[in-house]
Amino acid sequence: MLRLLKKDEFHPHASTCYKTPVKQIKQQVTEYTDIFSKQINETGKAKLAIEPTTRFSYLEISALANIITHELIYYHQIGEIGYFLASAFADYENDQALKEASQDETDGENEDSDIGTPSGSLPSTTLPKTMELSSSLLDDSIIIRKKIKDLFIKMGLTDGQCWLGHAGYVLSYSQARQDEYIGLLSHSILIKLGGCPITGLAPGSMTVNEILTEITDIAKSSWALMNLCAMCQAFRFAAPRTPLFYTLDIDPSETIFGNNGWTDSNTF
Numbered sequence: 001m002l003r004l005l006k007k008d009e010f011h012p013h014a015s016t017c018y019k020t021p022v023k024q025i026k027q028q029v030t031e032y033t034d035i036f037s038k039q040i041n042e043t044g045k046a047k048l049a050i051e052p053t054t055r056f057s058y059l060e061i062s063a064l065a066n067i068i069t070h071e072l073i074y075y076h077q078i079g080e081i082g083y084f085l086a087s088a089f090a091d092y093e094n095d096q097a098l099k100e101a102s103q104d105e106t107d108g109e110n111e112d113s114d115i116g117t118p119s120g121s122l123p124s125t126t127l128p129k130t131m132e133l134s135s136s137l138l139d140d141s142i143i144i145r146k147k148i149k150d151l152f153i154k155m156g157l158t159d160g161q162c163w164l165g166h167a168g169y170v171l172s173y174s175q176a177r178q179d180e181y182i183g184l185l186s187h188s189i190l191i192k193l194g195g196c197p198i199t200g201l202a203p204g205s206m207t208v209n210e211i212l213t214e215i216t217d218i219a220k221s222s223w224a225l226m227n228l229c230a231m232c233q234a235f236r237f238a239a240p241r242t243p244l245f246y247t248l249d250i251d252p253s254e255t256i257f258g259n260n261g262w263t264d265s266n267t268f
Contacts, residue, residue, distance in 0.1 A: 001033055001070045003254040013069075013179070015187035016062040028063035033256055036067075036212070040259045046216055047209040056208075058194065064208060065190035067256065069167075069182065071215055072148065074255050075222050076164035077248055079144035082225040084244060086137030088237035093134050133232045140225045144218060151214045154206050157188050169243040219257035226250055227261060 004010035012025040036046040056064075145161075152160035167181035193208065206214075229235055238245050252258025 001029070001067055001074075001256050002037070002258070003249065004070065005030060005033060010066075010070075012062065012066050013183050013186045015183040016065050016190050020059045020062050024059055025062050025066065028059050029066055032063055032067060036256050040216065040257055044216070044259065046212045046257070048212075050207065050209060056193070061190060061194045065186050065193055068189050068211060068215065069186040071219075071256060072151075073164055073168040073182070073185070074248065075144070075215070075218050075257075076148055076161070077168045077244065078222045078226065078250065079141055079148065080165065081238075081244060081250070082137060082144065082222070082229060083141035084239070085229050085234040085237050086134055086141050089137060089232070089234045090134035092237065134234075137225065137228060137232070137234060140221065140228065144221050144225065147214070147218050147221060151211070151218070154214070155189070155192050155211065157192065160185060160188060169247040172243040172247045216257050219255065219259070220262045223252060223258070223262040 001010065010026060010029065012022050012029070017025060035048075039046045148164070149161050152158060163181045163184050167178060167185055171178040171181065240246060248254065252261045
């Protein structure tokens with residue numbers, strides 16, 4: 001969301017604007033963005049001051065729906081980048097392990113030949129080793145997928161995760177189609193946030209602060225994954241010409257919940 005605001009590219013989706021002027025939504029989104037970013041950077045948490053009698057205006061709900069939508073689109077894509085890099089890294093490490101095993105077997109056969117032992121009498125049982133780095137990357141990327149899925153389930157949007165890629169990068173070649181999926185997401189989230197006139201939430205749904213907490217946790221896990229990918233040089237396996245990579249910048253300053261890449265673990 002920060003990137004969109006900085007470049008003046010944020011346009012509230014029509015699905016959230018039919019009761020509130022676009023200009024007002026943009027102003028409210030900017031206000032919330034400033035509040036949440038400051039809170040995240042100072043305390044590691046984002047929340048609104050909500051009392052039992054708090055009434056969210058339609059403007060506030062519209063702004064929150066747009067923020068949640070774009071932040072989840074971003075972090076879903078970050079997670080998929082991590083999964084792509086981890087898979088490519090694992091394939092590379094397995095290939096290397098197979099080559100090493102094959103070389104060890106060849107060396108063993110040569111040694112057997114030198115001492116007069118039949119090369120076939122002691123078949124090699126060397127297998128590729130489990131690669132801890134690539135395995136850790138895969139596990140972390142899968143955890144991000146699960147956290148996003150769990151959030152959508154808790155919000156009562158079981159199909160929501162399936163829309164994220166289409167709203168982010170899969171349909172980057174078709175702005176109209178991409179907007180359709182952004183609309184599905186933002187409108188569905190809007191409904192969940194606007195179902196109750198008292199708290200601004202549908203009965204049984206998560207509170208706004210619970211959603212913000214979940215997104216913060218997803219962001220923290222996402223930047224931990226990106227930092228690990230950088231440390232083990234997994235980005236050498238990136239495919240920069242594919243939409244997965246070139247449709248966003250991997251930069252904490254692009255997002256409200258970035259917190260400088262979560263380098264300060266003492267905020268929690």
